[in-house]
Amino acid sequence: MTQLTQNDIESIENKLREHQQVLLEEVRNELDERENQHLAAIMGNDPGDSCDISLADVLADLNIVRVDRQINELREIEAKLAQTRESNLNECIDCGREIGLQRLLAYPTAMRCVSCQERHEQMYAHEGRPSL
Numbered sequence: 001m002t003q004l005t006q007n008d009i010e011s012i013e014n015k016l017r018e019h020q021q022v023l024l025e026e027v028r029n030e031l032d033e034r035e036n037q038h039l040a041a042i043m044g045n046d047p048g049d050s051c052d053i054s055l056a057d058v059l060a061d062l063n064i065v066r067v068d069r070q071i072n073e074l075r076e077i078e079a080k081l082a083q084t085r086e087s088n089l090n091e092c093i094d095c096g097r098e099i100g101l102q103r104l105l106a107y108p109t110a111m112r113c114v115s116c117q118e119r120h121e122q123m124y125a126h127e128g129r130p131s132l
Contacts, residue, residue, distance in 0.1 A: 019108070030063050030070070080108060092112050095116050
């Protein structure tokens with residue numbers, strides 16, 4: 001397996017930490033926005049009609065989904081940073097082979113080599129899709 005240079009490792013760690021900060025800020029903004037919507041609903045005298053209430057519920061659900069996605073990305077970043085501390089940053093979690101520097105630079109949270117990732121996506125392609 002090709003050893004990454006210290007510069008390569010620092011570059012990947014910097015990308016991970018920068019993306020981590022962006023995601024944390026997005027989560028804070030989403031939660032602040034949700035709190036502001038909640039306060040506006042409480043303070044408003046006119047609750048609106050049932051369509052307004054339904055729209056507000058859908059928007060709140062979308063915010064929750066967005067925050068959930070961002071939190072999952074934060075978990076991926078934490079896992080990759082832990083992998084960096086253990087000195088196996090470019091090791092595929094499935095087969096143990098090298099992930100590759102170019103892949104890590106393009107997608108710093110990559111946990112699998114390209115072939116294992118393709119196999120993973122084929123096996124779990126049906127997950128996350130609506131059944132209706």
